[in-house]
Amino acid sequence: MAQAAKFDLNDDGVVVIVGTGAGGGVLAYELAQKGIKVVALEAGGRYYPEDYINDEWDSFGQLAWTDPRTTSGDWRVAKDFSGLPAWIVKAVGGTSIHWAGASLRFQDHEWKALTTYGAVEGASLLDWPIDPAEMAPWYDKAEAKLGVTGVGGRPRLPGSNNYKVFEKGALALGYKEVHTGNMAINSVDYDDRMSCQQTGFCFQGCKWGAKWSTAYTDIPRGEATGNLEVRDHAHVARILHDDGGKVTGVEYFDKDGNLQMQKARVVAVAGNSFESPRLLLNSHSSMFPDGLANRSGQVGRNYMRHTTGSVYGTFEKPVRMWRGTTMAGIMRDEARHDPSRGFVGGYELETLSLGLPFMAAFLDPGNWGREFTTALDSYENMAGLWIVGEDMPQAENRVTLSDTEDRFGLKVANVNFSDHPNDIAMRNHAYKVGQDMYKAVGATRTLPTPPYPSTHNLGTNRMSERPEDGVVNKHGQAHDVANLFISDGSQFTTGAAENPTLTIVALAIRQADHIAKEMAAGNV
Amino acid sequence: MSQLRKQGLTRRALLARAAAAGALAIAGPGFIAAPDAAWAVEVNAISEHEMATLLQMARDIYPHDKVGDRYYAIAVKSYDSEEQKAVVREGIALLDAAAKEAGFVNYLAAGWEDDRVAILRGIQDQPFFQAVRGGLVTGLYNQKEIWPIFGYEGESFSQGGYIARGFDDIDWL
Numbered sequence: 001m002a003q004a005a006k007f008d009l010n011d012d013g014v015v016v017i018v019g020t021g022a023g024g025g026v027l028a029y030e031l032a033q034k035g036i037k038v039v040a041l042e043a044g045g046r047y048y049p050e051d052y053i054n055d056e057w058d059s060f061g062q063l064a065w066t067d068p069r070t071t072s073g074d075w076r077v078a079k080d081f082s083g084l085p086a087w088i089v090k091a092v093g094g095t096s097i098h099w100a101g102a103s104l105r106f107q108d109h110e111w112k113a114l115t116t117y118g119a120v121e122g123a124s125l126l127d128w129p130i131d132p133a134e135m136a137p138w139y140d141k142a143e144a145k146l147g148v149t150g151v152g153g154r155p156r157l158p159g160s161n162n163y164k165v166f167e168k169g170a171l172a173l174g175y176k177e178v179h180t181g182n183m184a185i186n187s188v189d190y191d192d193r194m195s196c197q198q199t200g201f202c203f204q205g206c207k208w209g210a211k212w213s214t215a216y217t218d219i220p221r222g223e224a225t226g227n228l229e230v231r232d233h234a235h236v237a238r239i240l241h242d243d244g245g246k247v248t249g250v251e252y253f254d255k256d257g258n259l260q261m262q263k264a265r266v267v268a269v270a271g272n273s274f275e276s277p278r279l280l281l282n283s284h285s286s287m288f289p290d291g292l293a294n295r296s297g298q299v300g301r302n303y304m305r306h307t308t309g310s311v312y313g314t315f316e317k318p319v320r321m322w323r324g325t326t327m328a329g330i331m332r333d334e335a336r337h338d339p340s341r342g343f344v345g346g347y348e349l350e351t352l353s354l355g356l357p358f359m360a361a362f363l364d365p366g367n368w369g370r371e372f373t374t375a376l377d378s379y380e381n382m383a384g385l386w387i388v389g390e391d392m393p394q395a396e397n398r399v400t401l402s403d404t405e406d407r408f409g410l411k412v413a414n415v416n417f418s419d420h421p422n423d424i425a426m427r428n429h430a431y432k433v434g435q436d437m438y439k440a441v442g443a444t445r446t447l448p449t450p451p452y453p454s455t456h457n458l459g460t461n462r463m464s465e466r467p468e469d470g471v472v473n474k475h476g477q478a479h480d481v482a483n484l485f486i487s488d489g490s491q492f493t494t495g496a497a498e499n500p501t502l503t504i505v506a507l508a509i510r511q512a513d514h515i516a517k518e519m520a521a522g523n524v
Numbered sequence: 525m526s527q528l529r530k531q532g533l534t535r536r537a538l539l540a541r542a543a544a545a546g547a548l549a550i551a552g553p554g555f556i557a558a559p560d561a562a563w564a565v566e567v568n569a570i571s572e573h574e575m576a577t578l579l580q581m582a583r584d585i586y587p588h589d590k591v592g593d594r595y596y597a598i599a600v601k602s603y604d605s606e607e608q609k610a611v612v613r614e615g616i617a618l619l620d621a622a623a624k625e626a627g628f629v630n631y632l633a634a635g636w637e638d639d640r641v642a643i644l645r646g647i648q649d650q651p652f653f654q655a656v657r658g659g660l661v662t663g664l665y666n667q668k669e670i671w672p673i674f675g676y677e678g679e680s681f682s683q684g685g686y687i688a689r690g691f692d693d694i695d696w697l
Contacts, residue, residue, distance in 0.1 A: 054679035057666050161694040168697055199685030207681045317696045318675065324691035356676040360665035368585045368648075368657055369641055376665075377588060380675025441697065 004223035004230070007039050012263035014039045015515065016250050017270060018236045018279065021094020022504045023488035024270030025214025026145070028230075029222035030512030036519065037227050039262055040219075041234040041252050043067075043271075044090035047097070048216055052205030056358045059204035063097060065090040069274060070402040073417040076450050080365035085415040087453040088272055092232050093215025095272065095455065096501065097205045100327035101185040101212070102350060102388075103148040104498035105139050108132040109337055110345075110390065113494040116337055117344035122420055123392035124302055128493040129465040129474040135506060142506035146184035146212040147191055155187045156180045157196060160324030162351045165315070165383040169437030170331040170349075177332040181350070184212040184501070185325060193217070200353070202326035234260075237410055239267055239283040239292055239484070247292075247484045253408050266515060266524055268476075270487040270508075273303060273457035277399045277490060278413040280461065280471075293461075293478035298471050300399040302462050303415065304495040305454035307389035307423045310352055311431060312363070312447040313438025314378035321353035321383050334433060335497045343425040346497045347389025349434060354384070362452050375447055383438060387430040388456070390497045392420035399460050456500050461490040475514040476507060483524040487511055563594040565601065569609045574616045577631050578603055578656070581619065584640045585657050586664055590673050599663035600656070615652030622646050 007014050015031055017024045020042045028040045044065075053059040064087060071078035071085045078085070088095045109116040111132050114125040143151050150156045157180045159167065170178045185202070186195045196210040209216050222228035233255035240261070241247045249263040269276045277300040283292040291299050328351045335346040354362060356379055364372055375382075402414035419427075435446040464470025467479035476491045478484040487508055489500045496503075518524045556572050556579075557564035567575045582596040603612050620630040622643050628634040631643060647653050664670070671678050680686060 054681045057662060158692060160691045164692065164694050164697055196687070197685030198687040198691035199680050201680070208685075319694060320675070320677075320690070322676065323680075323686040323689075355678070356671055356674050357662070357666045361661050366657075370587055373586050373588050376674065377590070 003226065005037065005226050005228060007037060007229050009260060009262050011037070012248070013037060013265050014262070015266040015268060016041065016262055016264040017268045017487065018250065019094055019270035019272065019275070019488065020092050020214060020219060020230060021089070021270060021272065021488065022096045022099070022214060022501045023508050024268065025093060025096060025218045026505050026508040027268055027270065027487045027512050028228050029214070029218035030509055031515065032222040032225040032227035034512065034516045035227060036516060038222070038229070039264075040228065040230045041236050041250065041262070042092045042230060042232045043235045044092060044232065046092045046232050047205065049205065049207045049209045052097075052207050054199070054201045054204060054207065056204065056355045059201075063089045063091050063205065067406055068404055068412045070404050070412065070414040071416070072414060073397070075417045075419065076365075077453055078417070081453050084453050085417075086272070086274060086457055087455050088457065091215070092219060092230060093213050096213040097215050098203050098455070099501050100202050100499075101183045101325070102327050102330070102499040103143065103146055103182050103184045103502040104348070106132070106135075106496040106498055106503060107335065110494065110496035111135070113345070113390075120344060120392060120422060122394060123422070124395045125393060126462070126464055126469055126493050129463060135510075138506040138510040139502065141509050142502055145509070146502065146505065147186055147193070148182050148184055148502070149187045150179065150182045154190065157183055157185060157187045157325060157328070160198065160328040161319050162321035162324065162353055162383050163329035165313070165319055165441055166329050166331070166349075166351045166385055166437065169441045172440035173433070173437055175331050175333040179330065180328060181330045183325070183327070186210045191217070196325060198324040200322045200324060200326065235408060236271070236279060237282065237408060239269075239279065241285065241287065241292065241481065245287060245481060247481055257408075266483045266485065266519070268485040268487045268511075268515075269461075272488055273460045273490040274399055274413040274415060276486060276488055277460040278401065278411075281401050282410055288480070293471055293480040293484055295480050296468050296471060298462065298464075298469070300460050301395050301397075302393035302459040303397045303399055303417060303457070304391050304393055304459040304492065305417065305451075306456040306458075306495055307347060307387065307391040307426045307430075308451040308454075308456075309387045309427050309431060310384060310449040310452075311387075311434030311438065312375070312382050312384045312449060313435070313441070313443035314375065314445045314447075315381045315383065315441070315443055318380045319383045320380060321351075322355055326353055327351060327386075334430070341429055343422045343429065345390035345422070345426065347387055347426055347430050348497050349385050349430065349437075350388060352384045352386035363447065363449055365450070375445065378445070385434050385437075387427065387434065388497060388499060389423075389426045389430060390495050391423045393459055393462070393494060394418070394420055456489070456495070458489045458492040458495045458500060461486045463491045463493045476511045477514070485511060485515065563597065565597040567604050569606050570604050570612045574612050575600075575604060577616050577619065578612065580632055580640070581644070581656060582660055582664070584637060584644060586660055587637065588673070591670055595664060595667055595670050598667060599660050602659070602663070611652065611655070615650075615656070618647060618650065618652060619643065
């Protein structure tokens, strides 16, 4: 491998990327391959597959973002996990270390949610300024990069015990589109990564590297080009701009806690949907009194987290759901838009398992006594699934600056969220379907489980055709600042029913192409 | 645990048994022990009554009939500290007062779990109850020693995952 690049703090020709997950990590590698100099700043440390831990709490301690955040709103997470609104990763590779690997394209109509669903009271729905046809080639590239199963001639993964229960239940109810998913987990060796060994612990980082993560693909490969420098333990404080309103650099605290300033030609923000708007809001100035690139007032708004929830079923005999991939299969029939069900948009059901320690923490947070413990007593006989549905963007579901400060004296994100009636109707529908699926296979008990701290965090710097409706344009470029980009899930206009990573990756590949062209043309 | 009492055994014998069980280190002025002395837990900063009550409380919050008292004892052991002493004193006093109101001498004197659970429901919004319950979520369920009781197998990477060890071996569907 070539020596990783080292760029001067005063080098104002570099693209600075904040964050190294599915958005930032991919953007970094794509730009580096085009010969563009990149400095990627990552708040967390570096861990490789040999460092990952097959233990839920130990891994959480190693990888999770546990810096302070505050919460408000009527979502249950604000009560049960008030300081932990999200379960995401602080490390080189970001949440691409933790994700389960489900890689689904949006359905065509989901790019045009407002047009398809019509106005929904209390929701701030909008169409994406992108067409499905325009995204198709970028999805192709993303699927090839990730090695997604079930497309591109790559076989699907084999079905685990948890999947077999799920599949039988879904088929018994007459559902048709049921399979082991489109997963960025190798079913056969692919792209120098080995095939899945059905180890479980997908959420804790894949120790085989069978699951795609930027931590051990795009990042080291980007460094090998000689065009990418990754600075870990670099906590970005503020983005600076000049009198002309163009960004000029980024202030960050380095691993020794010293404030540094890296000059930049372009800045791309990819810190996930809490940190990205927080950074813009913390970068307010006399020119941008409400936060950088926030003339619309939309920075931080329209936070979406997918309508989630889980259903666990207990059976007479063992299932051992923890054996094998965490997300081992999917039922897609309910992902369609069909308002006759009492809600707009749709949802996917995907298998899920938690180990005993996390099951105790998340099955019914705060509950105790025998109703709770007898469920855990049947842990070995349990099957599990997770709901992933489109939730409604709402203006007041938003990230703002809290009065709480982090260890650098920076105001932390407050996350305000309340369910929309459409979200509740969808969740209740999905709970019933999930419970019926398990009952159809002889479940002795079913447990509709509340949403966990969010891993799909979307929409807080949303993409819009018109500058007054959102923060960035169709390329993730800030409406207000030409050389500022958003490269993570916060640019999502709406959430769709699909796990977001594949779309984040496709958008990042597409954005790299755009940035390179704009740089070559001298526009940024 | 129906009963906690000092045994006629010497401390040295208890120490030896506890060490053999690998459960708890025993040292200091007092301890409580299982009736069969299969295990014992030391109490330094808090009283034996307080530790015994904590233990029963832990069992009543997360009752698993196949999980022995020694695991619950480990889960609440950290309350036996100078830092926690005052919190425990106040909390157990509150619990015993609630038990008195319900017609029992104290919490431990309520013989049926339903009676004790009713007492706990009355104080479940108190910070003391919430702290004990919250601590148990990791203090109890993150003890690797209890995982086999639930069938959970834990770490699997070192054994090559489950690809050849039954990830798809379900035979009753």
